[in-house]
Amino acid sequence: MNWKNAKRTVIAVPLSAALLATGAGAVSASGGNNADVPEKMAAPTVETPAAQLRADLSQLLSTHFIYQSEVALQAYHKAEEGGPTGDGLEQAQAQLEVNGEQLTAAVKSVYGQEAADAFDKIFDTQYEDSAGYGTAVANGNEEEIAQVKEDLLTVFPTDLGTLLSQATGGNLPKDTAISVLQEHEKDVMQFLDHSIAGDFEAAYAEFNEGYERMFTVGTALSSAIVTQMPEKFENTKAVTPASDLRATFSQLLGAHFYYQTATSVEAYEAAKGEGGEAFEAVSEMQEANAEQMKAAVKSLYGQEAADAFSEIFSTQYEDSEALGEAIANGDTEKVNEITDMLLNTFAVDLGTLLSEATGGELPKETAISVLQQHEQSTIDILNSYAEGDYETVYNTFTEGHALMFTIGQALSGAIVNQNPEKFAAAPGMPETGMGGMADSGNMNWILFTFPLLALAGALVFTRRKALQE
Structure with missing residues (x-):
């Protein structure tokens, strides 16, 4: 299959109205349009044009990082004798190219065709070099490795960093843009290097850092654009307590989805006796992700609530394995049993808990439905992988990853609507730079920027006490 043609079969994640810079009005938590209301007076909301821009860029960039890393690894396997075959390379490349087209469309929508063409020309070399690096390493071609490293670590970051800084009128500093792009490329290369060395613990620690970095870039770039064009984003800010909550949910949920699917696939490979060497590492990353959620519960509601949350959530990732x-x-009997648990027990129970936790701001049926879609995505990915249908694997993964951002938006919106006083705009919020969540510095609301399931743990605790009484 020709991957340049195959890309047309991929379902693209649509860009939002905010990303297209159309200036469409955002509805505040109170239900009115806040386009003409100073932000300090408006009810806090996760759905401002600037917050949407931040979310869209973070989604596209984090998806890009996943597929860039996947392409480098698959290209290595394709060229290396023995071991994994890299059979999914063309399909992963298709997804990477579609993602590049989406990013190019985003540039065009904000800065026009000339800027988009310049971006596309630079960006093409980057994802081509990602596969080239994997192939060169597999072939032991030191000259080619050195050339690709030069392209990825010096030429590409300098060219793109300069373009982005100029496009944003300097609101994204050139040196900062170049530096963070260099770190991004190092993340991809070090993930591959550690993986082929068999040090999967280091590989996925690097992956996790690289994934998080994309949200930092999304925050910085959106802040720079909003600062440059405030009227196109209704004078809203990309970085606020409410948008930080949304970004935190999306980041941890996106990582959760990646590690959940990776754990299932690695468990499958291990059971088949055909690989699965990374199983322990990805499983530990999934548990570490869950521990972040548990820590959130503990910080808000104490140890007993955290323990109750952990007990429930652990069933989900144990079932994935x-x-x-x-x-x-x-x-088949076991497959049906686990599928039923994921779709009709875990999703229903958790959806009910989340709805009750938000006082109905998140409708129960909506919560259950979206969680069932999430679990179905992981099930479909594993089944397609077992059948060798890599096109469906990656199509479903792209959709499933996007769904995590939908959940993050819905949950954060419900929480902000429920507790508007905790997400009132704080003074001194950063507009630019590579900060964002970590730089916002107000502990009262930072405690509320832990992920989605913290509230579920709290409600489990509340229900347990009610039953005891």
């Missing part, structure tokens, strides 16, 4: 094993073993 067990599903991989059951499919590998051809145990």
Whole structure:
């Protein structure tokens, strides 16, 4: 299959109205249009044009990082004798190119065709070099490795960093842009280097850092654009307590989805006896992600609530592992049992908890439905992987990853609507730079920027006490 043609079969994640810079009005938490109301007087909301721009850029950039890393690794396997075959390379490349087209469309929508063409020309070399790096390493071609490193670590960051700084009128400092792009490329290369060395713990620690970095870039770039064009974003800010909450949810949920699917696939490979060397590392990353959620519960509601949350949430990632094993073993009865647990027990219970936790701001049926979609995505990815249908694997992953941002938006919106006083705009919020969540500095609302399931843990605790009484 020709991957340049295959890209047309991929379902693209649509850009939002804010990203297209149309100036469409955002509805505040109170239900009115706040376009003509000073932000300090408006009710806090996660759905301002600037917050949407930040979310869209973060989604596109984090998806880009996932597929860039995947392409480098698959290209290595494709060229290396023995071991994994890299059979999904063309399909991963298709997704990477579609993502590049989406980013180019975003540039065009804000800065016009000339800027988009310049961006596209620079960006083409980057994702081509990602595969080239994997191939060169597999072939032991030191001259080619040195050339690709020069392109990825010096030429590409300098060219793109300069373009972005100029496009934003200097609101994104050139040196800062170049530096963070260099770090991004190092993340991709070091993930590959650690993976092929068999040091999967280091590989996925690097992956996790690189994934988080994309949200930092999304925050900085959106802040620079909003600062440059305030009227196009209704004078709203990209960085506020409410948008930080949304960004935090999206980041941790996106990482959760990646590690959940990776754990299932690695468990499948291990049970088949055909690989699965990274199983322990990705499983530990999934648990670490869950520990972040547990820590949030503890910080807000104490140890007992955190323990209750952990007990419930652990069933979900344990079932993800067990599903991989059951499919590998051809145990249809076990597969059906686990599928039912994920779709009709975990999703229903958690959706109910989230709705109750938000006082109904997040409708129960909506919460259950979106969680079922999430679990179905992980199930479909694993089944497609087992069948060798990599096109469906990556199509479903792209959609499933985007769904995590939808959940992040819905949950954060419900919480902000429920507790507007906790998300009132704080003074001195950064507009530019590579800060954002970490630089906002107000502990009262930072405690509320922990991920989605913290509230579920709290409600489990509340229900347990009610039953005891």
